[in-house]
Amino acid sequence: MQVGFIDYGIIAIYFAFVLGIGFALKRQMVRSEDFFLSGRSIPSWITGLAFLSANLGAIEVMGMAANGAEYGIMTAHFYWVGAIPAMLFLSLFMMPFYYGSRVRSVPEYLKLRFNEPTRAFNAISFAVMTVLMSGINMYAMALVFKLLLGWSMTASILVSASVVLAYTILGGLTSSIYNEVLQFFLIIFGLLPVAIIGLANAGGWAALLTSVPPGFGELWRHTGSIHNPMGVDWLGILSGLGFVLSFGYWCTDFLVIQRALAARNLSAAQRTPLIAAFPKVFFPALTVLPGMLALSLIPALGSNTTIYSFNMALPLLMAKYYPSGMLGIGLTAMLASFMSGMAGNITAFNTVWTYDIYQSYLAPDKSDSHYLWIGRAATALGILVSVGTAYLVMGFPSIMDYMQMVFSFFNAPLFATFLLGMFWKRCTPWAAFFGLLAGTLAAIGHFLLSHWGFLSYPSMMAGNFWRSTIGWCVNFGVTVFLSFLTRPKPEAELAGLVWGLASASIAIAEPWYKRPKVLAAIIFAMAVAANLLFW
Amino acid sequence: MLDLRLPIGWLFIILGSLVAAWGILKPTETSCGAISLNLNLSWGLIMLLFGLGMTFLARLNRQSD
Numbered sequence: 001m002q003v004g005f006i007d008y009g010i011i012a013i014y015f016a017f018v019l020g021i022g023f024a025l026k027r028q029m030v031r032s033e034d035f036f037l038s039g040r041s042i043p044s045w046i047t048g049l050a051f052l053s054a055n056l057g058a059i060e061v062m063g064m065a066a067n068g069a070e071y072g073i074m075t076a077h078f079y080w081v082g083a084i085p086a087m088l089f090l091s092l093f094m095m096p097f098y099y100g101s102r103v104r105s106v107p108e109y110l111k112l113r114f115n116e117p118t119r120a121f122n123a124i125s126f127a128v129m130t131v132l133m134s135g136i137n138m139y140a141m142a143l144v145f146k147l148l149l150g151w152s153m154t155a156s157i158l159v160s161a162s163v164v165l166a167y168t169i170l171g172g173l174t175s176s177i178y179n180e181v182l183q184f185f186l187i188i189f190g191l192l193p194v195a196i197i198g199l200a201n202a203g204g205w206a207a208l209l210t211s212v213p214p215g216f217g218e219l220w221r222h223t224g225s226i227h228n229p230m231g232v233d234w235l236g237i238l239s240g241l242g243f244v245l246s247f248g249y250w251c252t253d254f255l256v257i258q259r260a261l262a263a264r265n266l267s268a269a270q271r272t273p274l275i276a277a278f279p280k281v282f283f284p285a286l287t288v289l290p291g292m293l294a295l296s297l298i299p300a301l302g303s304n305t306t307i308y309s310f311n312m313a314l315p316l317l318m319a320k321y322y323p324s325g326m327l328g329i330g331l332t333a334m335l336a337s338f339m340s341g342m343a344g345n346i347t348a349f350n351t352v353w354t355y356d357i358y359q360s361y362l363a364p365d366k367s368d369s370h371y372l373w374i375g376r377a378a379t380a381l382g383i384l385v386s387v388g389t390a391y392l393v394m395g396f397p398s399i400m401d402y403m404q405m406v407f408s409f410f411n412a413p414l415f416a417t418f419l420l421g422m423f424w425k426r427c428t429p430w431a432a433f434f435g436l437l438a439g440t441l442a443a444i445g446h447f448l449l450s451h452w453g454f455l456s457y458p459s460m461m462a463g464n465f466w467r468s469t470i471g472w473c474v475n476f477g478v479t480v481f482l483s484f485l486t487r488p489k490p491e492a493e494l495a496g497l498v499w500g501l502a503s504a505s506i507a508i509a510e511p512w513y514k515r516p517k518v519l520a521a522i523i524f525a526m527a528v529a530a531n532l533l534f535w
Numbered sequence: 536m537l538d539l540r541l542p543i544g545w546l547f548i549i550l551g552s553l554v555a556a557w558g559i560l561k562p563t564e565t566s567c568g569a570i571s572l573n574l575n576l577s578w579g580l581i582m583l584l585f586g587l588g589m590t591f592l593a594r595l596n597r598q599s600d
Contacts, residue, residue: 325557
């Protein structure tokens with residue numbers, strides 16, 4: 001495979017556009033709210049695609065393909081049992097509280113609903129998590145560039161970091177969101193041909209299944225026991241992935257919620273995850289399928305830990321089938337996906353840092369322009385720290401395992417806090433704090449026990465699923481128990497924050513195709529159909 | 536605010552024509568494994584069409600404002 005000057009040219013043109021958008025938006029970043037929340041003025045098709053794209057980082061593109069090669073179509077559980085139901089739940093049941101309460105971040109919601117310590121705990125753990133995650137993207141990008149272009153790890157990390165730094169510092173969240181949408185289309189156009197051509201070369205779906213290990217083509221048929229490619233039974237899938245991990249991620253992670261908060265009104269905010277869910281139903285064709293194809297078409301895949309690791313499934317497939325020219329588009333698509341994943345984490349990090357840590361505890365009552373300046377400084381700092389975490393990720397065998405491990409510590413327990421906080425008005429502030437603390441500690445304890453060999457699972461992923469379930473259950477149990485021992489907040493303070501105590505909302509008359517409930521029903525039917533199709 | 540459809544449209548117009556032109560200039564690279572296909576030309580044209588569609592939508596929108 002050769003990378004020609006045309007491929008470099010394509011990458012250069014893409015960089016020029018990305019920076020151009022940053023410069024074009026710079027003039028509009030006057031107030032801190034413009035920078036962190038895009039002035040709450042963005043149409044829902046844009047926030048929806050950005051919502052999707054902020055997740056479409058290395059984890060999704062390379063990680064899901066790697067998992068497809070490792071576990072087969074069961075990887076699609078991350079979509080059809082995991083992400084989709086959680087996105088619908090976020091839209092219908094949780095968005096009214098996030099958007100309706102006019103908070104600027106997820107930790108800020110916890111402050112209103114509970115108390116300062118709960119918010120501080122969440123803000124700090126979230127800040128740690130985002131920089132850990134953003135490092136994955138940088139590492140993955142460096143890996144691809146090293147193998148395909150021959151750049152050194154450090155050079156590719158520095159190039160990607162400086163581009164993301166430039167456009168997020170210039171245009172803030174709007175620039176990040178705009179670039180995410182641009183990246184979304186590039187990713188689709190860059191990845192779709194490899195799936196089509198790969199499938200044609202493999203001789204179609206039925207022929208593909210004969211050349212991959214048994215059980216790779218079925219979602220549920222072998223989940224009566226743990227004797228299936230993933231080593232998890234249906235209960236583990238439904239509770240660990242379907243309920244705790246996915247809901248924990250999609251419903252509480254500020255990285256995704258932030259995109260919806262930038263929408264024009266509540267209805268547009270509710271539509272944001274729904275617009276993202278439509279393409280999401282089809283994504284396994286772009287990620288899981290190429291992984292399975294790579295396993296069949298590239299015999300050496302999985303044979304060693306560097307060039308032929310499962311993480312390289314997608315890049316290897318592109319290198320095999322794309323001619324110079326298309327290869328540039330494919331590389332740009334991967335580059336775009338890493339940058340959107342990184343920028344998503346960084347914009348969420350700078351908001352939480354500035355509003356929930358700096359303004360709340362370190363330097364309250366400063367001018368708005370001061371916070372805008374701090375936001376820009378935090379962007380630079382966040383990227384700098386991510387460069388460090390990129391080197392940390394290098395020590396892990398699979399990026400997906402690394403990510404689900406990080407989620408099982410932070411997101412999985414947190415979801416219990418949100419569920420109780422939003423739907424049970426008796427839930428008290430201190431119970432929430434200690435429940436969250438206990439849940440997080442339980443997840444860490446579980447990790448240490450399995451790390452030292454006291455607990456063992458058929459695969460690292462199975463351990464992640466069960467760790468999440470345990471963290472969630474401990475948090476749920478402790479929070480409920482302590483709620484009965486402590487004093488709840490008076491109902492007057494909870495208006496608009498808890499189910500059943502909604503502040504008066506104005507219903508907007510909208511055509512049927514814009515109504516969240518209608519859209520959600522259609523998407524739900526599509527996800528059910530996908531599950532049945534590959535049963 | 537900047538209409539996002541314009542930069543998306545222009546990026547795809549430029550990249551699409553570039554890749555399609557490359558497919559015409561270098562028609563030797565027409566195999567994708569066992570399949571015979573000028574991928575650069577065909578996919579470049581599809582990208583070009585998408586780009587034109589996006590700028591067209593942006594123009595429609597500006598006229599209606």
